[in-house]
Amino acid sequence: MRLTRRSTFAVALTAGLPGFASAQQSGQVVVGTWGGDYGDLLASNIDKPILAPKGVEVVQDVGPQDPRKTKLIAERASRRGSMDVCCLSDVDMFTLAQQGVFEPIEEGRIPNLARAIPSLKRPYSAPHIYSAKVILYNPAKVTAAPQSYADLWDPKYRGRVGLVDILHLQNMEAASLAAGGTEHDYEPGKRKLMELRSLDAKVYPSNEALAAALKSEEVWLTIMWLARGFMWKKSGIPVEHAVPSEGATSICFEMSVPKNARNRTGAMAYLDAALDARAQTAFADRMGYAPTVTDAQLPPELARQISLTQEQQAKLRTPDYEYIAKNQVALIDFWNKEFKR
Amino acid sequence: MAALLLPATLLVLGLLVAPMAMLFRISLNRYDAAQMMQEALTAENYLRALADPYYREVMATTLGVALSSTLLALLIGFPAAYWLARMESRWKSLATILTLFPLLVGNVVRAAGWMALLGRDGAINAALIGTGLIAEPLPMLYTTGAVIAGILAVVAPYMILTLAAVIEAIPRSVEEAAANLGAGPLTSFRRVVLPLALPGVAAGCVLVFILCMNAYATPVLLGGPQFKMMAPAVYDQFVRGTNWPFGAALAFLLLIVTLVLTILGSTILAGRSRSR
Numbered sequence: 001m002r003l004t005r006r007s008t009f010a011v012a013l014t015a016g017l018p019g020f021a022s023a024q025q026s027g028q029v030v031v032g033t034w035g036g037d038y039g040d041l042l043a044s045n046i047d048k049p050i051l052a053p054k055g056v057e058v059v060q061d062v063g064p065q066d067p068r069k070t071k072l073i074a075e076r077a078s079r080r081g082s083m084d085v086c087c088l089s090d091v092d093m094f095t096l097a098q099q100g101v102f103e104p105i106e107e108g109r110i111p112n113l114a115r116a117i118p119s120l121k122r123p124y125s126a127p128h129i130y131s132a133k134v135i136l137y138n139p140a141k142v143t144a145a146p147q148s149y150a151d152l153w154d155p156k157y158r159g160r161v162g163l164v165d166i167l168h169l170q171n172m173e174a175a176s177l178a179a180g181g182t183e184h185d186y187e188p189g190k191r192k193l194m195e196l197r198s199l200d201a202k203v204y205p206s207n208e209a210l211a212a213a214l215k216s217e218e219v220w221l222t223i224m225w226l227a228r229g230f231m232w233k234k235s236g237i238p239v240e241h242a243v244p245s246e247g248a249t250s251i252c253f254e255m256s257v258p259k260n261a262r263n264r265t266g267a268m269a270y271l272d273a274a275l276d277a278r279a280q281t282a283f284a285d286r287m288g289y290a291p292t293v294t295d296a297q298l299p300p301e302l303a304r305q306i307s308l309t310q311e312q313q314a315k316l317r318t319p320d321y322e323y324i325a326k327n328q329v330a331l332i333d334f335w336n337k338e339f340k341r
Numbered sequence: 342m343a344a345l346l347l348p349a350t351l352l353v354l355g356l357l358v359a360p361m362a363m364l365f366r367i368s369l370n371r372y373d374a375a376q377m378m379q380e381a382l383t384a385e386n387y388l389r390a391l392a393d394p395y396y397r398e399v400m401a402t403t404l405g406v407a408l409s410s411t412l413l414a415l416l417i418g419f420p421a422a423y424w425l426a427r428m429e430s431r432w433k434s435l436a437t438i439l440t441l442f443p444l445l446v447g448n449v450v451r452a453a454g455w456m457a458l459l460g461r462d463g464a465i466n467a468a469l470i471g472t473g474l475i476a477e478p479l480p481m482l483y484t485t486g487a488v489i490a491g492i493l494a495v496v497a498p499y500m501i502l503t504l505a506a507v508i509e510a511i512p513r514s515v516e517e518a519a520a521n522l523g524a525g526p527l528t529s530f531r532r533v534v535l536p537l538a539l540p541g542v543a544a545g546c547v548l549v550f551i552l553c554m555n556a557y558a559t560p561v562l563l564g565g566p567q568f569k570m571m572a573p574a575v576y577d578q579f580v581r582g583t584n585w586p587f588g589a590a591l592a593f594l595l596l597i598v599t600l601v602l603t604i605l606g607s608t609i610l611a612g613r614s615r616s617r
Contacts, residue, residue: 066581070580
């Protein structure tokens with residue numbers, strides 16, 4: 001956590017004077033976020049150019065998503081939380097929102113939200129960046145581009161399909177769609193995944209390990225976010241993407257304000273700044289995530305690489321958050337105990 | 342004099358006993374998908390973990406890895422510790438520091454090094470393919486062997502230093518007396534050095550066994566997604582499944598098994614050293 005002695009003092013001071021702090025937009029905002037490119041882009045496109053001039057000092061609490069989620073749960077009974085803004089992916093955001101840890105989002109306090117893509121809006125969060133789940137394949141080995149998720153079950157790709165462990169829910173959803181099912185029930189996907197298992201599909205512990213396996217051509221096909229595929233391709237990993245005919249599923253990275261945030265006004269200003277068109281374009285350019293606001297204009301070449309066509313967009317699926325939240329424990333049990341065994 | 346214990350006692354009570362008590366309380370709650378957990382006083386999490394063949398297998402893997410790593414650490418560590426203890430040159434302190442050297446690198450960094458060595462495109466496979474010994478890379482990473490090798494590198498210094506301290510306290514004259522009475526080096530080791538070093542063996546094994554039972558980073562990074570030990574399974578329940586009650590129950594089962602085996606092991610070894 002990047003907290004200096006001075007900033008800690010400032011937090012303590014503003015926390016001690018809630019009336020003073022909430023009366024204005026300024027002060028300090030602690031943002032629980034990923035590090036790496038994401039954190040850097042937040043700092044250089046949101047914190048410094050947009051919020052610093054308004055007197056808002058942003059402190060990033062950098063870490064992986066899972067500990068951040070756990071922290072929110074652990075702090076939910078506290079009067080004062082450690083984060084003002086919390087960044088999470090859509091599925092986790094929904095699960096936590098169900099437990100009532102977030103402030104409701106009021107469009108009046110976040111003017112840029114008026115320009116956000118309607119299907120990405122949630123009552124508890126602001127959509128920051130989004131992408132779609134696609135098939136990535138090695139064009140030298142897989143000569144005919146895959147058309148659907150079901151193509152991954154072709155016996156000629158035995159042992160050449162790699163899945164990443166952390167996307168267990170997403171892999172199960174893709175398997176359900178491949179089996180002719182829907183995003184509302186993963187049961188057909190379970191059987192389908194067991195078939196993939198008997199075709200020697202490999203499971204990698206992290207995106208980095210999967211990237212290394214794709215690079216060394218140990219595996220040729222995977223299910224991944226289009227944005228990550230774009231970044232991998234830029235870094236020289238031999239992959240192309242194919243949008244599955246079953247319909248791609250969206251992934252949205254969202255920002256919320258915990259109910260026990262110390263600076264809720266500053267946090268709402270932060271969410272508004274994150275939806276600023278310039279900041280959105282920067283994320284698209286470097287990380288391949290599509291803007292969530294309609295006024296962000298991308299160069300045509302970049303748009304072609306990271307966006308879906310109108311026809312693909314029309315078939316875009318949203319994960320069934322409620323189904324996932326309800327069945328999370330059973331789904332992870334299946335993945336660990338049966339598929340990975 | 343008892344007042345001297347006060348700061349340490351307060352620290353242990355506040356930072357260890359209190360969180361453990363909270364965790365134990367959580368382990369008796371009931372999981373609920375919408376609310377995360379419901380207040381309850383039930384043993385069902387424990388019963389479920391004990392009844393589920395999957396967690397029994399995870400526990401068996403954990404025990405297998407911990408016991409074999411401890412045994413290997415003892416086998417590798419004893420000769421090194423003996424050499425270090427009996428060393429008289431001015432390089433002795435340097436040798437001790439070198440033994441500690443692996444501990445200066447964090448577990449994750451060390452595991453990353455093993456990954457670079459053992460991976461499909463790693464140094465070992467590259468060398469073997471380069472010399473024409475094999476045509477296809479050998480699967481070494483994401484195996485039980487990789488996990489044991491990785492853990493061994495972490496725990497070996499603990500074993501060596503614990504043993505060396507005890508061996509150093511065994512007077513050399515005892516070994517000389519054994520030799521004088523006609524004992525060869527092996528007999529002298531078996532009948533004199535080893536029995537006298539048993540308290541050190543017990544301490545070293547207990548220390549190493551506990552570290553192995555709780556290993557997290559090494560099994561995750563070197564064992565791969567299919568390999569499961571208890572600590573990563575506990576993490577999975579807390580963080581990925583948000584099932585805190587069940588995760589807490591698994592954590593306590595791990596604690597109980599480790600504690601019972603540790604007490605059992607050290608009692609047996611202590612009994613042996615007394616009976617001699």
